[in-house]
Amino acid sequence: MNAYLQERRKLIDEDRAQRVDTLRTQSLSPVEQHAEEIVRKIRIAEAASVWNANGTDIFDYKPDNASPNLFPGMAFLTGIEFRINSPKGARDISVHTKLFKILSKMPKGGLLHAHLGATADARKLLEISLTQPTVHIATSGTLTPQDLQKALPEFKVLPPTYLSSLESIADKTYVKGEYVPLQKARETFPSELGGTEGFDNWIVNSLQINPAEAYGSHNTTTKVWSKFTSVSAISEVLLGFMPIWREYVREFFRSSIADGMSYVEPRVFFWHKFMTGADGLANVPHREWLIVYEGVMNDIVEELKEQGRQNALVGSKIIYTTMRFDTMKELEWHFENCIALKQEFPHLIAGFDLVGHEDTLKPLLEHVQPLLKFQERQVELGLEIPLLLHAGETLGDGTDADMNLYDAILLGTKRIGHGYSLVKHPKLMEICKTKQIALEVCPISNEVLRLTTAMPMHPLPIMMNHGIPLVLSSDDPAAWGCTGLTYDFYQVLVSSEISGLITMGELARNSLKYSCLSQQEKERALELYEKQWGDFVNWVVQEYTTDGEFKA
Amino acid sequence: MNAYLQERRKLIDEDRAQRVDTLRTQSLSPVEQHAEEIVRKIRIAEAASVWNANGTDIFDYKPDNASPNLFPGMAFLTGIEFRINSPKGARDISVHTKLFKILSKMPKGGLLHAHLGATADARKLLEISLTQPTVHIATSGTLTPQDLQKALPEFKVLPPTYLSSLESIADKTYVKGEYVPLQKARETFPSELGGTEGFDNWIVNSLQINPAEAYGSHNTTTKVWSKFTSVSAISEVLLGFMPIWREYVREFFRSSIADGMSYVEPRVFFWHKFMTGADGLANVPHREWLIVYEGVMNDIVEELKEQGRQNALVGSKIIYTTMRFDTMKELEWHFENCIALKQEFPHLIAGFDLVGHEDTLKPLLEHVQPLLKFQERQVELGLEIPLLLHAGETLGDGTDADMNLYDAILLGTKRIGHGYSLVKHPKLMEICKTKQIALEVCPISNEVLRLTTAMPMHPLPIMMNHGIPLVLSSDDPAAWGCTGLTYDFYQVLVSSEISGLITMGELARNSLKYSCLSQQEKERALELYEKQWGDFVNWVVQEYTTDGEFKA
Structure with missing residues (x-):
């Protein structure tokens, strides 16, 4: 039996040899070892006390068993109406756990996959918009208690000279499609629709994917993408107004830093050629x-200095994105535009990507020729704008969206956005390992957008054990009512018995290692990370007993 | 661009080189090529016409979009109450498709993973039971229209001399827990409970996992296993009565052959030491x-001969199974018992397995020592009883159930039951390929038992592309209201763009290749398969036009 156990240990070690945490777990400091043990104990305790994973005896079937279907890594959103007996989702339960509190303190490193327009809280976006008198609202829906949730708001920025004679968006005199000043529409929202609170909820609802949609009426990837596309279209108008955008960017930086990120590399949508300026004209x-973005970043750096936290942010770069339905001509315009921006702001432009729902939009194969030209042009000009392409964000097996992985890799993508279906491709997995092409894995996004039903079904452990380089990211957290990376780390940590706190730290380090920071910037960022990490693990062991209890 | 496309083709080929269908698709006969094209055309047409996969435009979000959430490979059971807007599951829709009709005609090869007690239709089991006057029924539930579905039937075989004075199980005089003859209980079932039809539905409901449970109240693996365990416990009593068992085995053979199987290797549950005989005593x-089993098989062979179809069945062997909660002493008894049966019926005993819910029952590690002894004992006796162990039927990552894979492989298992989590283990995948350890993959079982929500999320394509040897199987089809392998093949075929009819044929060949047939039996079975396959592809091209339409 001893020989058997030795052979078993050897086999397990060989099987896990490629994991990101293998090396580090062999040389932990006593404090790291202690923090790791505390986290593992808390996870076990909370699996039983919070998630009630094993609350059912398989030999004790009761036809009317109404105990909730809770488990670690369960669906993210609240699902009272759509998951029988699941009153709350992971989002609303996890925040009350010790594990969440610990992870929210963990230094996260970089944010490598997030669409800027869906990174800050929807209520914050509304709040910012309400400060702008030129923001107007219309609807073509019927605003009655029964139909409110079916009506979509439409925003528009009108010139300061525009005078609306309409007082309310919800009274009988309202003509569908006519614009009312946002502030006024809110103030006059009738009490039978909930007054100002009802107004806010109505707007926020249009800016988020709701559990009713994610788990009920729109419970397929294509259908939930239609809601997601609607969310983007509604917020796009607000974010296309420079005074709002500026404050949204500020909020993005603040909430990211508060969540422990020291570097952010958001995808910014340059599809519209101009934003609307304060004058109400689409001329920015x-x-x-980019100037505004950098200005806000500099403000933030000043803020941090004043707080004595100048090392909390090492910087930010932007990934230029446009859509996968652009015509060839539009695409060529974007390439030239991206090149021009890179020439003027070499430190700000990190790379280039094409975005949109892969299952339904044009495959990368149709973009190969122009992308190859784009790369030739960079060589001519002595520039380097890495591709950071979305690929394989799909359940398809051999569909165009799945095949996008071949093209992303052949085109030399520096990282892969999602790469959810990569695990179906042994040769591509090998290439990702050899060429160190990291996947930007977005666990909660994948679940809400219905690629997986819950974290335990997500292919992340497959990727991890096969040694695929990867980082965790948040994609569009505002669309599911949260900000930051803590929730994604949480969902991953509770869904595995192999991964622990040390693993989470290694993933955070990966997010700096695989970022578009220069070699020198990267070294500085990683050095600062080690300091933050040291403080963090010290905090864990100071805060909790060996048994995972709060110290008095 | 041409150079790019060439390189792309090369990369795709390398990526798919390990697939089971790679070699064969390079040398198809014209008829096979034609049949393959027909099936691919039908799949595309039915994805749109039946499954409406792309029925939603992502740019056209409607808050009240009530179009059904149908898609190829969707949940198997009817889900009217629990999947909003999904009135029917894959089971009830697929039977009306051309693809299903084609697959139902396809020769399936062998059945390598099915628990005998859940292979034949639940209504058939009831029908057989009704012919036996000694079968009685009781309930401790309340039989009213409101509470009927919460009441579970309890069966018992009573000696022929037993006289029940009770006339009905549902009237006011009924004393809870008292046994009434089954036939009488059915005849007197009150009309407000649906009369005899209501009775039948009540019983069938207790013998199947219902959509309400799978997708609603019991929507986690552990909870749905509690229902599954209840189903097994109820049917176990009926199947523990030899006169019923005999007819059930007959039904199993008939339905398997009707579905195109030529060999069956069921797992038989030897946990109870005795069955109840016709005399009502537990003494069989x-x-x-085994004698009865072989007798029924011989009857079937005779039946087939009379029909001129003597080659439809090449044989059957049995996998001896007991439970993962047996004590060490019980286990040792089973090993000796299994050896004795193998000595008496060497041609009938295929191997040995331990069954039950891996997530909650004892891990294989605790069975290693006795299993090693069992193997030593076989060497002493010059016997060979291969292990065919369940392992990795779990969503766990590093849990005991997931770790069972290490032990199954170290113990030299010939195949792996399920191996759902194998894809998380690079080293074990390598070993399975080198040592040709096949996975017995049960797609629908995995979905109903909530390891996956639908086929597109199942790891099967990962296994296929990585070249893991595997077969498709049905596990416990009676528990989800079907028989045969066609449904499993259907769910797999519609969920991939890579796999086609040829792939399905190769998987069927695998089921003979990785069976426990002797080398000689295997060669004969595979030879017969080629004949059946030839007839089948001829039938496909005769029945359908190149466009996948029925020929007039």
Whole structure:
């Protein structure tokens, strides 16, 4: 039996040899070892006390068993109406756990896959918009208690000279499609629709995917993407107004830093050629966006200095994105535009990506020729704008969206956005390992957008054990009512018995290692990370007893 | 661009080189090529016409979109109450498709993973039971229209001399827990409970996992296993009565052959030492079970001969199973018992397995020592009883159930039951390929038992592309209201763009290749398969036009 156990240990070690945490777990400091043990104990305790994973005896079937279907890594959103007996989702339960509190303190490193327009809280976006008198609202729906949730708001920024004679969006005199000042529409929202609170909820609902949709009426990837596309279209108008965008960017930086990120590399949507300026005219060009972005970043750096936290942020770069339905001509315009921006702001432009729902939009194969030209042009100009392509964000097996992985890799993508279906491709997995192409894995996004039903079904452990380089990211957290990376780390940590706190730290380090920071910036960022990590594990062991209890 | 496309083709080929269908698809006969094209055309047409996969435009979100959430490979059971807008599951829709009709005609090869007690239709089991006057029924539930579904039937075989004075199980005089003859209980079932039809539905409901449970109240693996365990416990009493068992085995053979199987290797549950005989006494030992089993098989062979179809069945062997909660002493008894049966019926005993819910029952590690002894004992006796162990039927990552894979492989298992979590283990995948350890993959079982929500999320394509040897199987089809393998093949075929009819044929060949047939039997079975396959592809091209339409 001893020989058997030795052979078993050897086999397990060989099987796990490629994991990101293998090396580090062999040389932990006593404090790291202690923090790791505390977290593992808390996870076991909370699996039983919070998630009640084993609350059912398989030999004790009761036809009317109404105990909730809770388990670690369960669906993220609240699902009272759509998951029988599941009153709350992981989002609303996890925040009350010790594990969440610990992870929220953990330094996260970089944010490598997030669409800027869906990173800050929807209520915050509304709040910012309400400060802008030129923001107007219309609807073509019927605003009655029965039909409110079916009506979609439509925003528009009108010139300061525009005078609306309409007082309310919800009274009988309202003409469908006519614009009312946002602030006024809110103030006059009738009490039978919930007054100002009802108004806010109505707007936020249009800016988020709701559990009713994710788990009920829109419970397929294509259908839930239609809601997601609607969310984007509604927020796009608000975020296309420079005064709002500026404050949204500020909020993005603040909430990211508060969540422990020291570097952010958001995808910014340059599809519209101009933003609307304070004058109500669509005349703010892309170079101004970058100037404003950098200005906000500098403000934030100043804020941090004043707080004595100048090392909390090492910087930010932007990934230029446009859509997968652009015509060839539009695409060529974007390439030239991206090149021009890179020439003017070499430190700000991190790379290039094409976004949108892969299952239904044009495959990468149709973009190969122009992308190859784009790369030739960079060589001519002595520039380097890495591709950071979305690929394989799909359940398809051999569909165009799945096949996008071949093209992303052949085109030399630096990282892969999602790469959810990569595990179906042994040769591509090998290439990702050899060429160190990291996947940007977005666990909660994948679940809400119905690629997986819950974290235990997510292919992440497959990727981890096969040694695929990867980082965790949040994609569009505002669309599911949260900000930051803590929730994604939480869902991953509770769904595995192999991964622990040390693993989470290694994933955070990966997010700096695989970022578009220069070699020198990267070294500094990783050095600062080690300091933050040291403080963090010290905090864990100071805060909790060996048994995972709060110290008095 | 041409160079790019060439390189792309090369990369795709390398990526798919390990697939089971790679070699064969390079040398198809014209008829096979034609049949393959027909099936691919039908799949595309039915994805749109039946499954409506792309029925939603992602740019056209409607808050009240009530179009059904149908898609190829969707949940198997009817889900009217629990999947909003999904009135029917894959089981009830697929039977109306051309693809299903084609697959139902396809020769399936062998059945390598099915628990005998859940292979034949629940209504058939009831029908057989009704012919036996000694079968009685009781309930401790309340039989009113409101509470009927919460009441579970309890069966018992009573000696022929037993006289029940009770006339009905549902009237006011009924004393809870008292036994009434089954036939009488059915005849007197009150009309407000649906009369005899209501009775039948009540019983069938207790013998199947219902959509309400699978997708609603019991929507986690552990909870749905409690229902599954209840189903097994109820049917176990009926199947523990030899006159019923005999007819059930007959039904199993008939329905398997009707579904195109030529070999069946069911797992038989030898946990109870005796069955109840016609005399009502629990005195029928295991050797008699095997004699009856073989007798039924011989009857079937005679039936087939009379029909001129003597080649439809090449044989059957049995996998001896007991439970993962047996004590060490009980286990040792089973090993000796299994050896004795193998010595008496060397041609009938295929191997040995331990069954039950891996997530909650004892891990294989605790069985290692006795299993090693069992193997030593076989060497002493010059016997060979291969292990065919369940392992990795779990969503766990590093849990005991997931770790069972290490032990199954170290113990030299010939195949792996399920191996659902194998894809998380690079080293074990390598070993399965080198040592040709096949996975017995049960797609629908995995979905109903909530390891996956639908086929597109199942790890099967990962296994296929990585070249893991595998077969498709049905596990416990009676528990989800079907028989045969066609449904499993259907769910797999519609969920991939890579796999086609040829792939399905190769998987069927695998089921003979990885069976426990002797080398000689295997060669004969595979030879017969080629004949059946030839007839089948000829039938496909005769029945359908190149466009996948029925020929007039």
